[in-house]
Amino acid sequence: MKIDKTYEGSFHIVGGDFSRAGEASTELKTIMLSVGIEDEVVRRVAIATFEAEMNIIIYTPAGILRYSISPGEIRIIAEDMGPGIEDIELAMQKGYSTAPDWVREMGWGAGMGLPNMKKNADIFRIDSVVGEGTTVEMIIKP
Amino acid sequence: MKLKEIAEILSLKPLTPAEGPDLEREVSGAYVGDLLSDVMANSEDGNIWITLQTHVNIVAVATLKNLSAIVIVNGRMPESDTLDRAVSEDIPILLTGKSAFETAGKLYRILNARNLQG
Numbered sequence: 491m492k493i494d495k496t497y498e499g500s501f502h503i504v505g506g507d508f509s510r511a512g513e514a515s516t517e518l519k520t521i522m523l524s525v526g527i528e529d530e531v532v533r534r535v536a537i538a539t540f541e542a543e544m545n546i547i548i549y550t551p552a553g554i555l556r557y558s559i560s561p562g563e564i565r566i567i568a569e570d571m572g573p574g575i576e577d578i579e580l581a582m583q584k585g586y587s588t589a590p591d592w593v594r595e596m597g598w599g600a601g602m603g604l605p606n607m608k609k610n611a612d613i614f615r616i617d618s619v620v621g622e623g624t625t626v627e628m629i630i631k632p
Numbered sequence: 633m634k635l636k637e638i639a640e641i642l643s644l645k646p647l648t649p650a651e652g653p654d655l656e657r658e659v660s661g662a663y664v665g666d667l668l669s670d671v672m673a674n675s676e677d678g679n680i681w682i683t684l685q686t687h688v689n690i691v692a693v694a695t696l697k698n699l700s701a702i703v704i705v706n707g708r709m710p711e712s713d714t715l716d717r718a719v720s721e722d723i724p725i726l727l728t729g730k731s732a733f734e735t736a737g738k739l740y741r742i743l744n745a746r747n748l749q750g
Contacts, residue, residue, distance in 0.1 A: 515692075516692065536696050540692070540693075597685045598689075600668075602669035602670060
């Protein structure tokens with residue numbers, strides 16, 4: 491990676507606001523390209539971040555997406571205010587989703603979000619407390 | 633192959649205004665899908681996206697994946713906010729009354745023929 495310092499920032503994401511879906515990921519993509527991150531890494535971060543953003547919008551009242559772009563790795567932390575995931579192992583299975591029908595009709599809620607995040611991240615951690623919230627940490631290395 | 637040529641051959645109707653996203657961009661291939669996560673995972677730079685989805689999030693997916701255009705099939709019309717966003721994000725939206733199968737089939741044939749010509 492060409493960069494020689496760390497760029498950090500965060501985005502607030504409002505649950506249920508589908509009209510703004512993708513804004514945070516698109517802005518982060520622009521930032522990554524402007525500091526010279528290579529296309530393949532940008533692509534992986536963008537997919538992983540968009541999925542994290544969608545999960546906050548679909549399932550939670552609100553959340554925050556933090557990023558840290560440093561030499562050697564990009565770290566994304568998506569933290570939301572709930573409702574939390576009861577069975578993480580089940581939620582990680584491809585095709586499993588608790589999304590309501592109207593969300594599925596939009597083409598979301600196919601049970602691909604968390605697997606997509608895991609697939610595009612070199613390190614993927616998820617921690618959830620029912621009634622409190624979920625935190626996803628992803629590290630993507632060039 | 634240019635989007636403009638493809639639009640003419642397949643009789644796709646550009647819905648974004650002429651002064652908006654231009655149709656001169658190069659098309660690398662296409663991807664068909666109505667599940668947004670699937671399109672995000674499997675579409676490639678410069679692809680045309682053939683779908684029946686019409687809501688505003690399709691523009692965000694196309695933007696994020698650097699897709700060359702969205703083709704909405706079966707005569708469906710995108711919502712007005714989708715169109716507004718497509719103009720501001722520079723993503724052409726084109727319509728067809730044909731199905732995804734027929735649209736993709738014809739496009740596959742055209743792109744293959746063009747590739748064989750080198």
